[in-house]
Amino acid sequence: MAKDKDLAAEATLEQLVALVKAAQNRKHVGKTGSWLEFLKTRKQTGGTDPKRHKREVLEAFVADLVDAEDGSGAKEAQAAAREFTDRYLKWAKDVRKDAAKGRGTVPEPPAEAAAASTSTPTSTGGVSVWSLVKRTRAHPKYAANYDSLPSYTPGWTRVKRPELSWSVRPRMFALDCEMCATADDKSALLGVCVVDEFGEVVYRQLVRPEGKIVDLRTPLTGVSKADLEGVTATAKDAQRAVRKLLEADSKGAGGRPAVLVGHALYHDLQALKLDYSPVIDTSLLFGFRGLPEATPSLKDLAKLLLQLQMREGGAGAHDSREDAAVSMRLVMRELQLAAPTGPLDAPDVRVPAADLAKLCVHSLPEGVTEDDLKRAFTAVGGPAFSGIEGSLADKKVLVVFKHAGEANTAFAKLPGKQRKDVLGRFYKEASIPAASSPAATEGAQPADGAAPAAAAAAAAAPRSCKVRKMACHNGAAFGTQSGKRARGEGGAEAPVAKKIKTGAGAAKGGKAGKDGKGGKDGKGGKRGRPAGGPKGPRPKPGAKKDGAAAAAPAANGGAAAAGANGSAGKESKKKKWLRRKAAKSASGEADPVKEAGKAAPATAAAGTAAAVGAAAPAANGDKKDKKDKKDKKRGREAEEKAGGDAGAGQANKAVKVEGKKDKEDKEGKKDKKDKEDKKDKTDKVQKEGKSEKEGEKKDKKAKKAKKE
Numbered sequence: 210m211a212k213d214k215d216l217a218a219e220a221t222l223e224q225l226v227a228l229v230k231a232a233q234n235r236k237h238v239g240k241t242g243s244w245l246e247f248l249k250t251r252k253q254t255g256g257t258d259p260k261r262h263k264r265e266v267l268e269a270f271v272a273d274l275v276d277a278e279d280g281s282g283a284k285e286a287q288a289a290a291r292e293f294t295d296r297y298l299k300w301a302k303d304v305r306k307d308a309a310k311g312r313g314t315v316p317e318p319p320a321e322a323a324a325a326s327t328s329t330p331t332s333t334g335g336v337s338v339w340s341l342v343k344r345t346r347a348h349p350k351y352a353a354n355y356d357s358l359p360s361y362t363p364g365w366t367r368v369k370r371p372e373l374s375w376s377v378r379p380r381m382f383a384l385d386c387e388m389c390a391t392a393d394d395k396s397a398l399l400g401v402c403v404v405d406e407f408g409e410v411v412y413r414q415l416v417r418p419e420g421k422i423v424d425l426r427t428p429l430t431g432v433s434k435a436d437l438e439g440v441t442a443t444a445k446d447a448q449r450a451v452r453k454l455l456e457a458d459s460k461g462a463g464g465r466p467a468v469l470v471g472h473a474l475y476h477d478l479q480a481l482k483l484d485y486s487p488v489i490d491t492s493l494l495f496g497f498r499g500l501p502e503a504t505p506s507l508k509d510l511a512k513l514l515l516q517l518q519m520r521e522g523g524a525g526a527h528d529s530r531e532d533a534a535v536s537m538r539l540v541m542r543e544l545q546l547a548a549p550t551g552p553l554d555a556p557d558v559r560v561p562a563a564d565l566a567k568l569c570v571h572s573l574p575e576g577v578t579e580d581d582l583k584r585a586f587t588a589v590g591g592p593a594f595s596g597i598e599g600s601l602a603d604k605k606v607l608v609v610f611k612h613a614g615e616a617n618t619a620f621a622k623l624p625g626k627q628r629k630d631v632l633g634r635f636y637k638e639a640s641i642p643a644a645s646s647p648a649a650t651e652g653a654q655p656a657d658g659a660a661p662a663a664a665a666a667a668a669a670a671p672r673s674c675k676v677r678k679m680a681c682h683n684g685a686a687f688g689t690q691s692g693k694r695a696r697g698e699g700g701a702e703a704p705v706a707k708k709i710k711t712g713a714g715a716a717k718g719g720k721a722g723k724d725g726k727g728g729k730d731g732k733g734g735k736r737g738r739p740a741g742g743p744k745g746p747r748p749k750p751g752a753k754k755d756g757a758a759a760a761a762p763a764a765n766g767g768a769a770a771a772g773a774n775g776s777a778g779k780e781s782k783k784k785k786w787l788r789r790k791a792a793k794s795a796s797g798e799a800d801p802v803k804e805a806g807k808a809a810p811a812t813a814a815a816g817t818a819a820a821v822g823a824a825a826p827a828a829n830g831d832k833k834d835k836k837d838k839k840d841k842k843r844g845r846e847a848e849e850k851a852g853g854d855a856g857a858g859q860a861n862k863a864v865k866v867e868g869k870k871d872k873e874d875k876e877g878k879k880d881k882k883d884k885e886d887k888k889d890k891t892d893k894v895q896k897e898g899k900s901e902k903e904g905e906k907k908d909k910k911a912k913k914a915k916k917e
Contacts, residue, residue: 216298217271224301225267229259231297231359232274237290239273247273271298293362300361303369313370313486315339315346335547338379338468341489341540344549348493350504354475360484364445367484368452371466381406381489382454383470383537385529386477387432390424395603398444398480399425399432402529403454408537410530412454415440416447431526448481455485472507472536491539498552500688502631509556511535514542555687560680565613567598568620569677570639571605577641577672582608585641585674591622607679620678633688636677643672790880 217225233244241247245257247270255261274294307313316339345351360367373379387400397418403411415432417440427433455467469485471477473492478485492504495514511517515538519531543550570582578601583593586608592615599606610616625637681688 213275213295213298214268214272216302217268219305220298220301221305222264222267224304225264225271226259227357228294228297228301229267229270231361232270232290232293233257233259235289235293237274237293238286239270239290240276241273244270296363297361300367303367307370310372312372314373315342315487316373316375318375336543336545336549338381338489338544339373339375340549341494341543342468342487345488345490345493348490349502351490351493354490355478355486355488358475358478358484360482365482365484366448366452368455370486371456371464373466373487377465379487380465380467381470381537381540382411382467383533383540384451384474384477385471385533385536386480387430387527387529388476388480389418389422389426389430389432391418391420391422393420394418396476396480397422398447399430400529401447401451401481402533403451404530404533404537406537406541408534412450413530414442414447414450416442416444419444427526429527431528444480444482448483451481451483452485470536470540472510472532473504489540491536494539494543495550496552497555497687500555500631500633503555503687504631505553507532507535510539513553513556514539514550558686559684560686562613562684564679565684566610566616567607567679568594568610568616569605569679570608570674571677572673572675573601573604573606574641574672574674577601577674581641581643581672582606585639586619586622588642589622589624591619594619616678620676623676629688630677632686633681634678635681636675639674639676641672641674 220228229244236243239247241250244259248257248262251266251269253262253266259267271294274290318337318339359365383404385402386398388396389399391397397420398416399418400413400415402413405411415436417437425432425434455469466487469488471488471490474488474490491507491510495505495510497503497505505513508519511519515535517535517538519535520526520528579597582597587593592610594608594610596609597606598609610619620635620637623637623639625639627635627637630636680686
């Protein structure tokens with residue numbers, strides 16, 4: 210035991226913190242008791258987080274675990290604590306020894322190799338095996354997945370780290386495992402496959418799991434009960450065989466080290482209970498643009514980078530040989546490149562419609578029931594789900610509603626801030642209220658000497674979990690997409706258009722829409738709105754802006770100017786009244802707006818603008834004809850239905866309508882005649898003034914000639 214205390218004194222602070230945390234998780238107890246009881250005995254404040262305590266406190270608790278005495282009813286627990294502590298301290302010593310000798314450290318290229326990377330023995334291009342190992346280690350998820358493999362626990366093996374050299378080309382093996390569920394292990398080893406750099410199998414073995422098999426997961430693993438008949442290999446046999454492949458050859462330090470390749474490889478290492486480094490994890494090598502924390506699936510990478518469709522022949526089941534070979538092909542492809550592959554566009558994958566009627570509830574606390582979850586939704590006014598998929602013991606289930614609308618309503622009713630996960634799916638923190646009935650807390654027992662009232666309050670305290678949607682926007686599996694959405698085209702996310710152009714330059718737009726208020730090709734938005742989608746700015750009324758159709762003198766180069774991108778914009782009330790009045794006129798005279806459009810200069814831009822501007826009155830003329838036809842039709846129908854007096858009444862009404870139209874026509878003619886008379890008078894005055902000026906010029910000229 211004294212040896213273990215010495216090892217504890219040599220351990221780093223980080224190793225001691227990890228040891229105490231592991232002891233907490235495994236509920237190991239020492240001579241004084243658990244970690245919490247130890248702190249209370251020592252009157253230590255600062256909480257139960259080992260990081261908040263000094264080194265001497267941590268060393269004292271480790272010594273307490275080692276000195277645990279066998280007591281009544283606690284013999285096995287204290288023996289397990291001693292064994293665990295002993296194994297962990299020896300493991301920590303091996304880790305420190307490898308680090309001190311530089312084993313497993315990724316080599317740096319020499320200066321000449323850095324200048325000409327194509328001549329190095331570890332690469333055929335600008336990317337090397339060691340650079341891929343570095344990229345894997347640089348990922349934010351690497352430390353949590355690989356540095357914390359619990360190889361200090363019974364059944365695990367930690368392979369001694371090899372010495373790595375830039376001048377020695379490493380061997381590469383790709384590994385993939387299949388797992389099933391047993392009564393003791395949810396990820397028990399079921400099969401192993403290892404391939405070399407050419408995709409050739411060097412080791413493949415089905416494994417009979419220890420304990421009672423609960424679920425072979427045949428749809429995923431492709432392994433059935435019949436396949437396991439006659440299989441005698443154990444997980445330990447497979448672990449030993451893979452370790453032999455990875456260890457350096459008989460040349461010792463001069464031997465070629467091995468680099469292990471795989472996709473999410475830490476899952477396979479956990480199933481094998483094997484701790485090894487260096488590794489290349491293809492799930493950490495590549496990523497999606499806009500989703501820095503997302504890890505692509507092997508199937509998506511095969512399709513995007515290798516143009517390969519996986520699992521076509523196995524009805525969707527995994528094939529460990531195929532998965533290992535595809536991982537190796539991705540690495541070999543990367544080694545042929547002059548530069549690393551950048552972020553990829555996330556595939557445009559849609560979540561099945563049936564899944565949109567579900568919500569994922571995870572991070573569930575212990576003891577939560579289905580009724581508790583229903584209460585979490587109904588307590589805030591949301592609909593109750595119809596059932597759940599999965600097991601509450603796994604702390605993650607899918608709650609199923611009648612349809613997607615109910616699921617969306619239930620999610621919206623949950624209070625709290627809406628956040629996004631690594632794939633861009635929305636989730637919320639939700640409270641799970643405890644049953645308010647006295648029976649719920651009736652049997653609650655006080656803990657650690659707490660009062661019964663405090664125990665009851667603790668039992669009734671709300672718990673929390675996370676509720677997540679099954680998809681992102683519009684049922685997409687990823688929060689970002691390639692194509693139109695990434696380029697800003699279409700939809701409400703399109704960029705807002707710039708300020709509208711006027712005059713002839715605005716004639717570049719598409720065909721004018723109905724009433725000259727918008728193009729039909731997407732460039733002229735509804736009611737004169739410019740390009741840029743629903744969020745674009747609405748043009749202000751007036752003839753100067755927005756290019757409202759108006760007559761302009763030909764001498765000034767005027768035309769019926771269309772709005773930007775073919776939008777005619779809005780008109781003032783006066784101009785609308787004049788245009789409608791002119792359209793209603795039955796005199797048969799030419800429309801002044803249309804004539805102004807025809808008088809435009811013979812240039813391509815102005816001609817197009819005139820055509821766009823002229824479309825407005827023509828469209829209104831069509832409106833008038835349709836309206837007149839409707840009025841006549843209604844009159845006839847009323848006469849036939851009512852008959853007699855009713856028919857006469859309708860006839861009188863029609864006469865009044867016609868009289869009103871005639872009156873408006875006369876007023877229009879009168880206004881037009883007044884304008885023409887006014888114009889004639891103006892022209893006459895201008896002519897008279899011109900004649901007077903010419904007479905004065907002649908008189909001056911005559912006087913000058915007489916004087917000379």
